Amino acid sequence: MIRQKSTYPLQPPRERGTWRAFALAALMHVLLGFFLYHGIHWQNSTPAGAEAELWTAVPDLSTPRPAPPPAPVAPAPPVQDEQADIALQEKKRKQEEAAREAQLAEQQRQQLQAQQEADAKRQQQLAAQQAEMAAALKKQQQLQQQQQAQKLKQQQLAEQQKQDQLKKQQEQQQAQADAQQKAEADKAAKAKAAAQAEAAKKLDQERRQRLAALQGMAGGEGSTGNGLAKSGTGSGAGGTATSPGYAEKVQRRVRPNIVWAGDTQGLETVVSVRCAPTGTLLSATVTRGSGNSQWDDAALRAVQRSDPMPQDTNGKTPASFTITLRPAG
Template identity: 65%
Template structure:
């Protein structure tokens, strides 16, 4: 058989060259050697089958024995019967030998034909086995090629699946990144919008506060002006009343022989000290009353060394503060104003033991620690 799958490719020959010989079949030498061995074996069998009974059979030989008399005993024995005659088989006639040779030769011929048929069948079986083996090898090679092709196709499919899987993963990752970027931009826009809204609210609140402060300041200024006008009016009325009372008292004092002596008192105020002297006669404890009234109203957080302010006060008999002014400055305008505000916040002034407040007196104030 010609193995076309393993035969080498034929090279192209020029037209002038002789035609190419067909490729030599594989296994031809083995086939010829096996055929020669089978023919030799068949010849040997034929030779020995013909000659193994070709020799003339040897004749049969027979020996006749008689009993030897015992010479040791004198007693005579009776004579043995005569031996039976031996029949000698005559040789077979020549005609029968020829028939035996013919039968033997026929038998040998049949044996040779049977051996030849057996050898032919064996050769056919061998060739069939060789063909079956070659076909099995071809089928194995085809199966191996099919398996290799299937494995290659499966590997390609697996690779394509892996590529598709990687592509899907990359696409999903890209989508997630885009989504995260969009979410980040949305949060930034939302934060900017919130910041703008907060700035707007702060601006509106600031404007509203400024407007409210302006309104409050305008109202405070108006109230201050109204209060100042009312106070000026009250001061004028109180001054007129005080003048009238003074005139009345002076007239009363002129008719009397005795006079009053002034008294003085000292007191401490919050964040400062005070000393007051009444223009009219007062009880010894009145200065302490003024101290307790003015002390909580002093508010000062500045320097304290060397500051002393004298405030002149005028009151009605009920203690209502008619006026308060700086009669001697400390040289620090802020402290002077703090001392003046403390006296103004102390309105009304305490009354004395007789149920009336002095009409005028002075208070000396110093910061705490001054």
């Protein structure tokens, strides 16, 4: 237990035998007073008178008379012994008082030391309690921080899971949309391809019909004509209805479209063409090659680039004719 500091002043402890000491001191004072009284009274007493008779006589000078004996001296009172006793008692009293004061001072010192030790112990206990409280508070704060960190981590994990789930849903929706879009695109492509195939089929049928009609109108293959091209020479042949200058017209149409930078030695290609009356090129094929496929391709491209073919003097293009192409030497 922590002793509370007393509000009362320090009091010396009661000694045993105090009343006995007071009684002895009083007795000594009474005896001292008795001896002093009798010693003073004895000194002040009047000595008893002595009676003497006087006789007148003639002294005998022949014989000397003896001297009278000295008067007895009364013994002095024991004043010095009493004073020594008083001094001794006073010295003893002072020693006892000094001892009591020393004992009281020692008791006060011990009490002060005990109080200081109690205060120091109380301070240590208070510091230990404060340290324990601080440690408990720090531990509680750390526990709260750990709980908050764990809670935040759980929230972040839940948020991450939510975002992952949302992202997965978005990816699924995007995949479904892409699949649907792809299906629609495939469907549209198929529909477009079907439409294009149908249109191509229809166009091919119309071309076949027109070609058949033109073939019915054609009167056969006719004469040939020669002419120069930009990068080679060529000759064209028309039907019986072609005019003498039609070959020159074909030459002027095809010659600018010939592009050839290779060898020109011994190359000659014959291209057979079929045209509509309006000059539209219906077909162009190599009927006789030169042995050089690159030159044959260049000659065929020149004919295809010449679409439409020129019309004759009658306002119509021959249905079919051949064009002989040779590179310029």
